Amino acid sequence: MTFDRRDYSNDVLKQLYRELLRPRLIEEKMLILLRQGRVSKWFSGIGQEAVSVGSTLALNSEEYILPLHRNLGVFTSRGVPLGQLFAQWQGKKTGFTKGRDRSFHFGSHAHHIVGMISHLGPQLAVADGIALADLLDEKPRVTLTYSGDGGASEGDFHEALNVAAVWQLPVIFLVENNGYGLSTPSSEQFRVKSFIDKGPAYGIEAVQVDGNNVLEVYHLIKTLAEDLRQRPRPVLVEALTFRMRGHEEASGTKYVPAELLQEWAQKDPVEAYEKWVLAEGIVSETARIQLRESIKQEIEDALQEADAAPLPLPDPAEELADMYAPLATDNEHLADNNAQTPNAEHDASSSEDQAPTLRFIDAISAGLRQSMERYPELVLMGQDIAEYGGVFKITEGFVQEFGKGRVRNTPLCESAIVGAGLGLSIRGKKAMVEMQFADFVTCGFNQIVNNLAKSYYRWGQNADVVVRLPTGAGTAAGPFHSQSTEAWFTHVPGLKVVYPSNPHDAKGLLCAAFEDPNPVLYFEHKLLYRGLSGPVPAAYYTTPIGQAALVTEGHELSVITYGLGVHWAKAACDELGIMADILDLRTLLPWDTEAVARTTRKTGRVLILHEDTLTGGLGGEIAAWLAEHCFSSLDAPVRRVASLDTAVPFAPILEASFLPQQRLREQLRALRAY
Structure with missing residues (x-):
């Protein structure tokens, strides 16, 4: 393996060495703890450390990274406290998820990391949303997200790349190609020769790098990131690498030919780089020994901290409370609710007697417009919602009022758009996703029930996303434009589901949904759009979610x-x-x-x-x-x-x-x- 130092200083090269060594030594310790039953499961990244470390160090600290199972080097290079990290793996209360999720299924805003979920693909679209937020805020930043070669077979991979290409989002999609999806070799996963062949099909650049050469990974990602900050666009990077252990420890490596393991063992990223920095005099033998001992002591100290941390005690009240982000209780919103919201018995107020009469559809449009005015961070996304105004014309004229940055036509990529909504939330924005028909929500189902619904419970990240769903039968539209899909979601903790029956509540519930920091599914019956009218106060108001x-x-x-x-x-x-x-x-x-x-x-x-x-x-x-x-x-x-x-x-x-x-x-x- 050849290392080209270019003009990088010794300090940079030493930092790469130190951060490359740390995850390897942690892994070696974790494999011992796994055999002792002190951690329950382990996804080894031995052999792939150079990808995580090189790419992470190449970015600025405020730029988000969305890693996978084998990217321990992302967390360690970003300075995540090892005591808390080990507590996470042990299911302790002091872990990032309070014992509610395992391994790297968490995020940390302090370190600008968004962890994965087991479905592998959805985080790619979340990266799109983070990058979109940066683009809208005119922040020269990039977002880095990982995919395995196996996970790249999922539809989320296609959707996320397609949306990023159409919107020219500054996302680096880094595919760790280690040749296997669990035990299935690449020849049974896809027919293309390499992933860089896919880039031109999406209209994006694609480059390949030796994923075991930390210096090459670092240089490539650093160069790309500097360019993307100035000329936003997505890039597909294929890192050729290999994992030396099983998909997870229980699966082993019997399916891997012995000669292939031997071949890649000669390309060990830690050993190869260590030999080079020693040979070049960048690190002395004494410094090498001292660094290893220092990291090992750091690991032992962190393990003692994690071991001493308490296990979570079951508290149903706390568990239920943590399914939902708390609502804001600022005086401004309280004043609005007290002044405008009808009580639980739905009595007409004197102000409502003077309210203009609006059709159901116009009440939705009014609530949407006033919410856009109230929340400049709110972004609308959906098929044909911009110049066309949506198939039902609810957003007609919105582009002229709020601009194409905030009123966005989307490709037919429901999963990616819902995931992008979560990404916008991570950067502090609000999102609305319009499903053209409620039936089409199936294409975004995974993002809603597994990403949006569980995000706050898992690691405290709310999903400030409203999904609008034109629903219902009665228009002779057949089995794919008429379904009532609400019960699919009323079973899912973490979601809120509203369904207005009249124009007053149509506006009030929609405004309340945007005030609510949790994911809200807003069902609107198509038959009521132009068939029902009623009084709707002109001023902004909310109808309380949760009150009949x-x-x-x-x-x-x-x-x-x-x-x-x-x-x-x-x-x-x-x-x-x-x-x-x-x-x-x-x-x-x-x-x-x-x-x-x-x-x-x-x-x-x-x-x-x-x-x-x-x-x-x-x-x-x-x-x-x-x-x-x-x-x-x-x-x-x-x-x-x-x-x-x-x-x-x-x-x-x-x-x-x-x-x-x-x-x-x-x-x-x-x-x-x-």
């Missing part, structure tokens, strides 16, 4: 519903002459248990109605809760009315049969007569 509203009052029975179901219930009860409490949940996660209990105790008869299919719908959860908590108040079995357990049919006559309106009338009669 009593739409009508009656003594015979209670209908618990949301969205279009509110209007179905009112029409059916009026038609049948039933005096009913109709409770509009408005928020589906967390739903208002107190309001549900209150109306149940009042009438003793409950019907739960939703457009979603019956099996697995939110109604089943509410019915189970009522049976557990309000059984003594019930005078009849809880009834559920929902759509058929089929896909949404296209033909209007079939769609009408699919939807629950006719079954609703039958069940209302039966419940009243019980």
Whole structure:
């Protein structure tokens, strides 16, 4: 292996040596601790240290890095305290995740590191969002994100590179090509000769580097970063390297030919660089020995600190509280809420009597516009939302008001755009992602349920992202533009799910969603867009997330519903002459248990109605809760009315049969007569 020092000083070369040696010595110790049962799992990076160390030292300290399993050198080179790092691996309370996640599944703002999740690909899109924030703030910074050769087969790799290329984001996508995805060799992972062949297909530069030569990695990344800060754009870097141990220790290396292991052993990045700095007189033998002893002592001291740290004690209250970032309680927001928010019973205020009448769709647009004015850090992203105004024209004219930097057309890359929303949050911004139809959220599902939802619980990073989802049937749009998808997300802690039924709440809940620092899924029924109008105060206001509203009052029975179901219930009860409490949940996660209990105790008869299919719908959860908590108040079995357990049919006559309106009338009669 040849090392070209170029004009780098001895101090730089010594720093590279010191930081290259540290993760190797830590790993050697961890492998011992693994055999002793003092750490539970280990993903070895022995043989790949030069990639992590060289690339990390090449960046400025305020530039974010998004590493993977085998990038211990990123953390050590950024000065992450070893005691806290070891506590993280031991599942201790003092670890970065308080014992809630393992290995490198965490981030640290102090060190500008965003850790991975097990799904490997999503962090690439998060890097896009971080870089976009820097670009919008006109900060000359780059973002570095890693991918393995196996993980690069995931769709997230394609989406992230494509978005970065279209938006010219200053991201370095560094692929550590070690020849295997766990045990599957590259020949069974992809057909291209090398990853640099992929760059031109995305319209981006691609370069290859000897990933075992720390000096070459350092020089390449440093050169690229300096250039990208001045001319923002993405670059794909392929680092050729090899891991000398298994994917993780339990898997071993039996699948690797012995001669291949021998070949790469001759290219050991630590040994090779150490021999060179000794031969060049950059480091003396005495200094080499002293450095090793110093690092080993540092490791022992940190292990004592971690060993002495307490294990987490189960505290359900703390666990539940840490699923969500706390809401701001500044006086300005409190004043807005107190002045403008209707109470839980949804009484009309005197100011609302004077409010202009808006269509449902215009109320959403108004809430979006006022939130853009209120939060200059808010960025809107979605397909066709810029000049075209979105397929439903909700953002029409927004580009002229707020500019293309904040109102961004996106490629058809739902996963990457949701991930970019998290990246924007990491840099302190807010994001809105519009799904063209709620059905298409499946393409961004992983990012929502595994990245956005769990980020705050895992390492304290909130995801200040609102995902808007035009939803529902009734327009003869068939099975891929009509689904009710809300129940997919009401099962996921860390998310909030809202679903307005009227123009007032459409604006108020949307504004509240932007105030909330947590990921909020905002469902808006397409059939209400231009089919429902109502009073909407012109001033900014919020409708509280988590509070239901009593739409009508009656003594015979209670209908618990949301969205279009509110209007179905009112029409059916009026038609049948039933005096009913109709409770509009408005928020589906967390739903208002107190309001549900209150109306149940009042009438003793409950019907739960939703457009979603019956099996697995939110109604089943509410019915189970009522049976557990309000059984003594019930005078009849809880009834559920929902759509058929089929896909949404296209033909209007079939769609009408699919939807629950006719079954609703039958069940209302039966419940009243019980």
